[in-house]
Amino acid sequence: MRIILAEDNALLRDGLVFLLRHRGHEVAAAVPDGDALLAAVAEHHPDIAVVDVRMPPTHTDEGLRAALALRRDHPDVAVLVLSQYVETRYAAELLAGRCDGVGYLLKDRVADVAEFVDALTRVAAGATVLDPEVISQIIGASRRHATLDTLTARERQVLTLMAEGRSNTAIANALNLSYASVEKHITGIFGKLGLPPSDTDHRRVLAVLRYLNP
Amino acid sequence: MGAARLAKRRATVTVWRFLLASFGGRTWTRLTYVLLSGPLCWLAFLGTYGSLLALGYLLIAAFPISGLAVVLLGPPALATALLTARAVGALHRTMASALLGVTVPRPPRPSSPPGPFGWLATTLSDSTGWRSVLYVLLKLPLGLVTPLVALLSLVVGGLGVAYPLWYRTAVHGGPDGRRPGIGFGDLHFDTWPKSLLVAGFGIVVLLAAPWLIRALLWPDILLIRVLLGPSRAARLRETRALAVDDAADRLRRIERDLHDGAQAQLVALAMKLGLAREELAGGDQAAAGALLEVAHHEAKRAIVELRDLARGIHPPALDDGLGPALRALTARGAIPVELELTLHERPAQAIESIAYFTAAELLTNVAKHSRASHATLTLHRLRADRLRLTVHDNGIGGAHPAGGLTGLADRVRTVDGTLDITSPPGGPTTVTVELPDRP
Numbered sequence: 001m002r003i004i005l006a007e008d009n010a011l012l013r014d015g016l017v018f019l020l021r022h023r024g025h026e027v028a029a030a031v032p033d034g035d036a037l038l039a040a041v042a043e044h045h046p047d048i049a050v051v052d053v054r055m056p057p058t059h060t061d062e063g064l065r066a067a068l069a070l071r072r073d074h075p076d077v078a079v080l081v082l083s084q085y086v087e088t089r090y091a092a093e094l095l096a097g098r099c100d101g102v103g104y105l106l107k108d109r110v111a112d113v114a115e116f117v118d119a120l121t122r123v124a125a126g127a128t129v130l131d132p133e134v135i136s137q138i139i140g141a142s143r144r145h146a147t148l149d150t151l152t153a154r155e156r157q158v159l160t161l162m163a164e165g166r167s168n169t170a171i172a173n174a175l176n177l178s179y180a181s182v183e184k185h186i187t188g189i190f191g192k193l194g195l196p197p198s199d200t201d202h203r204r205v206l207a208v209l210r211y212l213n214p
Numbered sequence: 215m216g217a218a219r220l221a222k223r224r225a226t227v228t229v230w231r232f233l234l235a236s237f238g239g240r241t242w243t244r245l246t247y248v249l250l251s252g253p254l255c256w257l258a259f260l261g262t263y264g265s266l267l268a269l270g271y272l273l274i275a276a277f278p279i280s281g282l283a284v285v286l287l288g289p290p291a292l293a294t295a296l297l298t299a300r301a302v303g304a305l306h307r308t309m310a311s312a313l314l315g316v317t318v319p320r321p322p323r324p325s326s327p328p329g330p331f332g333w334l335a336t337t338l339s340d341s342t343g344w345r346s347v348l349y350v351l352l353k354l355p356l357g358l359v360t361p362l363v364a365l366l367s368l369v370v371g372g373l374g375v376a377y378p379l380w381y382r383t384a385v386h387g388g389p390d391g392r393r394p395g396i397g398f399g400d401l402h403f404d405t406w407p408k409s410l411l412v413a414g415f416g417i418v419v420l421l422a423a424p425w426l427i428r429a430l431l432w433p434d435i436l437l438i439r440v441l442l443g444p445s446r447a448a449r450l451r452e453t454r455a456l457a458v459d460d461a462a463d464r465l466r467r468i469e470r471d472l473h474d475g476a477q478a479q480l481v482a483l484a485m486k487l488g489l490a491r492e493e494l495a496g497g498d499q500a501a502a503g504a505l506l507e508v509a510h511h512e513a514k515r516a517i518v519e520l521r522d523l524a525r526g527i528h529p530p531a532l533d534d535g536l537g538p539a540l541r542a543l544t545a546r547g548a549i550p551v552e553l554e555l556t557l558h559e560r561p562a563q564a565i566e567s568i569a570y571f572t573a574a575e576l577l578t579n580v581a582k583h584s585r586a587s588h589a590t591l592t593l594h595r596l597r598a599d600r601l602r603l604t605v606h607d608n609g610i611g612g613a614h615p616a617g618g619l620t621g622l623a624d625r626v627r628t629v630d631g632t633l634d635i636t637s638p639p640g641g642p643t644t645v646t647v648e649l650p651d652r653p
Contacts (some may be wrong), residue, residue, distance in 0.1 A: 009474055016480035022489055084473070111484030113492060 001124055005030040006037040006063060007082075008055045016050070016110065023117055032056070032064035036166040041074055048078040048124040052107070053090060064090050071097060079123045082107045086133050088141065088213070095128070095209060101200045102168035103129035103165075128165040129207075135163045142212040150192050158185045163208045167201050239425040240315070247313040248364045248427060251306055252357030252432075258302040259350055266291055293334055296343030303346035303442045306353070310438050314431065321444040335653065341445045349441040353434065359431045367423040374416020378409040457628040460621075471523050473516070479516035483509055533571055537562055540571050544591060548581045554592040560651040561601060568629060569593070569603055569649055572622055576645055577606040579618065584609025584643060596648065603647040611641030622647075629653040 003025050007013040010032075016025050028044035031037050033055050041049055049070055053063040067079045071094075078101035083090060091104045103123035109131065110116045119129045139160065142148065151159065156173070161171045170183045192195050193211055198204035243629040273287065310316045326336035337343060373380075381395035381403065396412075404411050423600040444452070486509035491577050493502035531539040537555050544551035560566065573591060586609030593603045613635055615623065630650055637643040 009478045011478045011482050015485050019485050019489060107481060111481055111488060113485060113488035 001025045001044045001048060002044065003027050003120075003164050004037065004044060004049045005039075006032070006034065006049065006055065006066065006087065007052040008032045008059075009052075012052075019110070019113060019116075020120075023113075034062040034069075037066050038069060038073075041070060041077055045074075046077060048080060048101075048120065050080045050082065050120070053081055053087075061090065064093060067094065071100065071102070077101075078126070079103070080120060082110070082127070086131070087136055088134060088136050091130060091134050091138070091209075095206060098127045099206050100126045100200075101128075102202075104130075104134060105129065105131045106133055120136040120167070123138070125141075126202070128205040130164050130205065132160070132164055135160055138163070138209065138212050144193075144212060147193055148178040151189060154183055155189050158182060159189055159208065160202070162186065162189075163205060163212070165201065165205050227316065234604070237419055237423045241313075243313040243426070244424075244427050244431060245364060247309055248360050248431065251309055252361040254305070255302065255350060255353045255357040258298065259354060262295055262298045266295055271277075287335055287619075289338060293343075295338040296337055296340070296347060299346040299350050300343050303342075303349050306349070307438060307442045310435065316435050316438065318443040319441055320444070322448050341447070345441040347444070349437055352437055356430075356434055356437075359384075360427075360434070363430060364423070364427050367419055367426055371416045371420035371423055373421055374412050377403070377412040377416060378406065381409045381412070404426065443550045453624075453628040455628075458625045460625055460628070468523070468527060471526075475519050476516055476523065479512060483512045483516065486512065528567070530568065532566060536566050536569060539566075540573060540591065540593070543570070543574055544579065547577055547589075549586060550588055551577060552588070552590045554590065554594070556594040558595075561649070564648050564653045565601070565629065565651065568625060568631075569601065569647075572626065572633075573603060573605065573645055575618060575622055576647075579613070580605065580607045580609065580643075583612075583613070584641070586610075586641075586643075595651075599651045601649045601651065603649065604644060606642065608642045610639075611637045611643050612639045613637035613643050613645075619645075 003020055005013060005016055005020070005027060007016060007030070013030050013032070020027050027107070028046055029036075029040040031040050037049065039049060040147070051063045051067045051070075053061055055062040055066075063081060067081050070077055070079055075098070079094075080103035081090065081094060082105055084107050086106065094104055101123055103119055105116070105119060109119070123129050123178050139148070148156070153189050157175055158171055161174055166174065168179060168182050168186070172179045175182075177185075187197065193208075193212055195207050198207050222653070240353055269291070307318055307320070310318065321342040324336050324340045324342075326332045353638050377395075384395055386395065386402075388395050393404045395402065395409065397403060403409055490502045490505035490509065493505060495500075529539055529542070531542045536557060540553060540555060544553050561569070564630050573593075577589065577591070580586055584607045586607035589605065589607040591603070591605050593601065596602045613619065614637065615635065619633075619635065624635045626647055626649065632648045633642070634646045636646075
């Protein structure tokens with residue numbers, strides 16, 4: 001995979017480059033700010049861009065702005081946004097348009113190498129990946145308490161994993177269920193929430209999130 | 215040059231300096247102030263209070279329910295009077311700044327809740343207004359006496375100096391008929407040599423006039439400083455706001471240092487360890503070993519950085535007192551610093567902290583900007599309730615209040631301390647900080 005990295009902290013930038021190269025990926029460029037990111041993407045045409053939300057000059061949400069610009073100008077480049085803290089509105093903005101090939105993870109996740117690289121690969125392949133921490137905050141802050149309470153514990157688990165962008169197979173593996181039971185649960189969930197069944201994984205992420213935070 | 219010539223030269227310089235001080239620019243601006251401020255003050259007073267009194271009298275005379283009218287209109291009238299006094303005070307403050315070179319900071323405007331009652335309450339309770347009224351009342355006699363004395367001395371001096379020219383045109387009575395010139399009792403200044411005496415007297419008066427004016431201005435300047443500047447409450451509010459901002463600023467800096475430094479290091483470290491685990495699981499011990507060595511090195515670096523950060527928040531040595539803390543500080547410095555410490559009793563903890571961090575920042579400035587080869591840090595008690603910290607370096611000087619130094623001065627001011635800089639270009643530089651014993 002060809003990757004471009006945008007991270008202003010030199011220590012983390014070098015660490016991420018090391019990790020990605022160690023795993024056999026090509027890091028075409030590692031840049032410290034949003035403008036350099038856009039230039040590098042235009043030059044190298046990567047498969048995916050990994051972007052830190054906080055970058056110079058204002059250290060607020062430059063990375064997010066750059067990611068949204070990338071989605072607009074280079075729709076075939078996947079974007080994985082790394083954030084220090086959970087900001088549910090960043091997730092909302094990222095998913096406002098198309099959401100295939102978009103990921104939003106907490107920076108802490110990079111400490112778990114396997115998970116991070118897995119998420120990276122999935123986003124580059126077109127899935128939507130959201131950090132479990134983000135999802136739990138969205139569910140927690142959701143006003144749909146009444147309907148969410150009608151879900152069984154298992155259904156809530158499936159819902160959470162679905163919102164994180166997992167495929168049915170991944171959900172089955174994570175919860176030690178059969179593929180068929182997962183499908184049954186999902187149909188049940190969509191029925192209880194009153195949502196039409198969705199064909200693709202990333203579209204159903206959007207549907208679930210839009211349901212949780214209208 | 216011979217000793218006699220040197221003495222003569224010195225005398226000439228002194229005389230010239232004296233003349234310059236007497237009749238240089240400042241004298242004329244002082245005179246302008248004296249001639250302007252007195253009449254202005256009287257005008258303002260008569261205008262405001264006179265009109266208020268007239269209004270009051272008219273109301274009482276004209277309206278049957280005049281008592282009610284006075285009660286209703288009294289407070290707004292009073293508030294207006296206070297505002298006028300404030301304006302007059304501001305005018306005098308500006309005049310003093312422009313003409314006398316006496317700068318007194320402007321007192322802050324109080325913020326009032328919206329609505330007429332809010333305005334009324336705030337204006338009537340603002341001490342600035344009342345202090346301005348006091349100033350105006352005290353200035354009235356001064357404003358009468360000072361210009362009169364100034365003018366009188368100028369007139370007398372002028373007439374005296376010109377006496378030899380006009381004495382023949384004057385006539386005064388004497389025991390044996392009329393004589394030219396003027397006379398007092400048995401003294402008659404009616405001859406040319408005696409007129410020169412009068413001229414001499416006139417010169418003395420003229421030379422003394424500027425100093426007289428200066429002396430007369432002294433009580434006025436005292437009043438301005440005491441009554442027209444910000445009140446103690448206003449100054450305390452300002453330094454409190456500075457202290458709160460300073461604290462918030464430091465917390466932000468700590469957060470940033472932790473985030474960019476220690477936290478980033480730990481994340482990078484976790485990444486390496488995760489990779490090492492994978493290598494180990496995959497059987498590649500050599501690769502795992504290499505990763506672990508880098509990770510170990512990074513962990514040690516993170517420890518050092520966290521230790522420095524903790525020291526920047528509160529150095530552990532400070533728990534034992536300023537002596538050990540400052541010794542450790544000077545030992546760590548890039549240039550040799552001589553430490554002279556005489557503190558038999560420990561001041562309050564907050565003061566120790568401020569003194570330590572002030573010394574630390576001053577020494578950092580010396581190391582960064584002064585190009586000095588040697589510095590001295592002294593700390594001793596001025597009085598039972600005041601400490602003095604001095605940082606002196608033999609560097610290139612030219613330090614002026616900007617950026618870091620103003621921040622230091624503000625922090626020192628929050629506990630009613632002072633910071634003075636003597637730093638001529640070319641050096642050497644001395645920064646003197648005075649702090650109270652307790653905040």
